[in-house]
Amino acid sequence: xxxxxxxxxFLRFSSLGDVILANYTAMRIKEKNPDFxxxxxxxxxxxxxxxxxxxxDDVMVWDRKRTKNRGFLExxxxxxxxxxxxxxxxxxxxxxxxxSLLCDIPLRYGCCKRFPFSHTHFSFDDLMDTxxxxxxxxxxxxxxRTANEAAHVSVPAGSMTIGLAIGxxxxxxxWPVRRWIEFCxxxxxxxxYLLLLGSGADEIGMAEEIVSEAASxxxxxxxxxxxxxxxxxxxxxxxxxxxxDTGLMHVARALxxxxxxxxxxxxxxxxxxxxxxxxxxxxxxxxxxxxxxLECSRQCxxxxxAADVFxxxxxxxxxx
Numbered sequence: 001x002x003x004x005x006x007x008x009x010f011l012r013f014s015s016l017g018d019v020i021l022a023n024y025t026a027m028r029i030k031e032k033n034p035d036f037x038x039x040x041x042x043x044x045x046x047x048x049x050x051x052x053x054x055x056x057d058d059v060m061v062w063d064r065k066r067t068k069n070r071g072f073l074e075x076x077x078x079x080x081x082x083x084x085x086x087x088x089x090x091x092x093x094x095x096x097x098x099x100s101l102l103c104d105i106p107l108r109y110g111c112c113k114r115f116p117f118s119h120t121h122f123s124f125d126d127l128m129d130t131x132x133x134x135x136x137x138x139x140x141x142x143x144x145r146t147a148n149e150a151a152h153v154s155v156p157a158g159s160m161t162i163g164l165a166i167g168x169x170x171x172x173x174x175w176p177v178r179r180w181i182e183f184c185x186x187x188x189x190x191x192x193y194l195l196l197l198g199s200g201a202d203e204i205g206m207a208e209e210i211v212s213e214a215a216s217x218x219x220x221x222x223x224x225x226x227x228x229x230x231x232x233x234x235x236x237x238x239x240x241x242x243x244x245d246t247g248l249m250h251v252a253r254a255l256x257x258x259x260x261x262x263x264x265x266x267x268x269x270x271x272x273x274x275x276x277x278x279x280x281x282x283x284x285x286x287x288x289x290x291x292x293x294l295e296c297s298r299q300c301x302x303x304x305x306a307a308d309v310f311x312x313x314x315x316x317x318x319x320x
């Protein structure tokens with residue numbers, strides 16, 4: 001990259017898991033080029049996560065929910081006025097390809113060719129050190145600081161704490177409530193403290209059912225009670241996280257936590273090696289596992305038993 005200027009616009013608006021994975025790329029770019037000034041353009045919901053990262057020098061925020069396309073055009077005008085030298089587009093979409101085409105940045109790196117002339121490069125190899133792939137990187141996320149006492153949990157000294165990310169964006173990606181209840185009962189028999197994590201109406205309902213049916217003093221319900229930054233701060237204090245393929249799974253992995261991953265219709269898109277870098281993984285028995293049919297009526301994660309998952313947790317705990 002010799003002879004190039006150093007103002008970089010890093011583009012990843014959302015979603016949580018993709019922002020976390022993109023954070024690895026931002027880190028590796030800055031490690032190779034410490035004199036780069038890296039500005040991250042992100043949705044307002046994730047801005048506080050991005051601001052915490054030491055390799056991010058500045059943050060541009062797009063409040064997509066409030067401003068929609070009007071905000072997109074205003075952000076584009078702001079970018080053109082700032083005269084960046086390099087664009088790193090971490091999306092694979094028509095919208096960001098159009099943004100790249102119109103942003104007036106001379107060097108434009110993209111993941112995939114969508115429109116003619118939208119990007120000038122389709123590999124990040126000359127921007128970042130590629131010798132340490134994400135599946136071998138121990139940690140690539142700094143937890144945001146929080147003053148919210150609810151984001152910290154006090155348990156008896158010597159106790160182990162397990163985060164349970166109970167939800168997912170699609171019902172077919174969720175481990176059924178009855179399996180979570182079975183798991184909670186197994187954990188209670190060993191005196192393990194369980195933190196229920198998530199947000200949204202469906203997950204709040206799931207958590208209430210788990211708490212009611214399991215009826216355990218070892219369960220602490222945080223679903224719907226924390227912001228995303230508070231949730232990340234809480235996960236940073238846990239010993240292990242059990243999760244389906246959700247953003248919180250990526251958060252735990254990026255924080256260097258042992259993760260027990262539960263998979264059915266799809267796997268993380270960065271490659272099978274990433275799944276193998278989790279502490280444990282359990283894949284449903286469906287012959288079409290990995291089919292990406294998110295509207296499928298079959299609850300394939302039902303095939304994964306609570307006993308198997310708990311055995312995996314115990315194995316991971318023995319190494320902590």
